[in-house]
Amino acid sequence: MRKSRLYILGLVTLVLFPLIGITIIGFVEDNPWAYEIPFQLGWHFQTIIGLVFGVLAGFLAWRMIRLPFMTPVRAKYGVLIHQLGLSTFDIFFISFCAGVGEELLFRGALQTYLGIWPTAIFFVAIHGYLNPMDWRISVYGILMTLIIAILGYFTADFGILTSIVAHFAIDVVLLFYLTKSNPDETD
Template identity: 30%
Template sequence: MRKQADLVRHLSDKELLLNIYFTQFLIVIVATIASFLFTGHMFGFIEMPSWSFDMTVVFGFFFGIVVVVIELILVRFLPRSWFDDGGVNVRVFQNRSVTQIFLLSLVVAFCEELLFRGVLQEQFGLVVASLIFAVIHVRYLAKPFLFIFTIVLSFSLGLFYIVTDSLFAVIAAHFTIDFLLGLAIRFGVLKNR
C-alpha cells in the first residue's frame, strides 16, 4: 500500500489522471476479451437484458446515498487510521473540480461494473466477482477494515445487481458512491480516505 501511495505522490496531476483513465481503459479491454471468451461475442455484455434503464436506476442512486451515509457515520466513530489508504484517494480527489470528479466517477463506475457485474458475475457468480473486485483495490489489502468494507460493498453491489437485473442501476450506485465521497474529500469532509 505504501508503495502505491509513494508512486501516486510523485505523479503530476496530469499523470495521475492519465493513469486512472488508462487503467479504466484496460478494464474495458479485459471485459471485452473476457466477454468474447465466455460468450463468443466481443461485446456480449451489451446484448444482455441487464441494460434496462428504468426505476431501478433511481434505486441505484438511493443505494449509493445509503452507502455514503453509512461510511460517513463510520468515519465519525471509528479511528481515522482505519480509513487511511496512504492518501491515495485524497490525492485523486482533493484538487479536482466538481466536473472532473463527476466525469472520473462516471468512467470508473461504468468500466468497473461492466467487468465485475456484467462479465465476471454473469460468468462466475457473486462470490468470485466480489472477491476479485476487492482484491484489485490493492491499496486496501494492508488495511483490514478497508479491505473488509470493500468486500462488503462489492457483495452489496453484486446482490443489488441480482435484485435489479440492471447494470445501469449498479453503475448508478457505484457512481453515486464515488462521486459523493469524491466531493466529501474535495470539500474537506473526509480528510484521510
C-alpha cells in the first residue's frame, strides 16, 4: 500500500466515521440535535486518564504479541507494517485519525444503542481479531475486547475524550513497536 492511500484511508476514517455516527443518531433520535456526546470530566482529566490507560494497554497488548505462541500473528502483521515504512509522523497521523474517527462512531454513537459489551465485541470483530479460524488472533482479540470495553466504561463515566486519547495511545504504542521490531523475534 502506498503512503498516499494510507493517508486517504486515515482521512476517510477521521471524517466519514463520525458522519456515519451522526447519521445513525439522526435516524434513531426524535431530536438528534438534543443528543449529547458524553463529556463528564474536564478535558485535562480525560486526557491524562486516556493517555495513562492507553500507554499501559498498548504495552500490555505488545507484551502479548511478543509471546512465543503469537509469532505467526506478529510475523504476519509485522511484515505488513514494515512494508509501509511508517515514520513517526505517519504513526501519529494514523493513530489520531483512528482514535478520533472510530471512537466518535463506536463509543459516541453506537455504544448508546448497542451497549458497552456488544459494541466492544463488534469493534474488535470487524478489525478481524475475533477469528474462529485463527485461535492465536482470537486470544489477542479477547484481550482487545476487554480493553475496548474499558474504553466504553471510560466514555460512559468520564467522557468521549478519554476513549479517543486512549485509542490514540494504544495505536501509537503498537504501531511504533511493530514498525521498529523484527517480526520474528520473541522474548
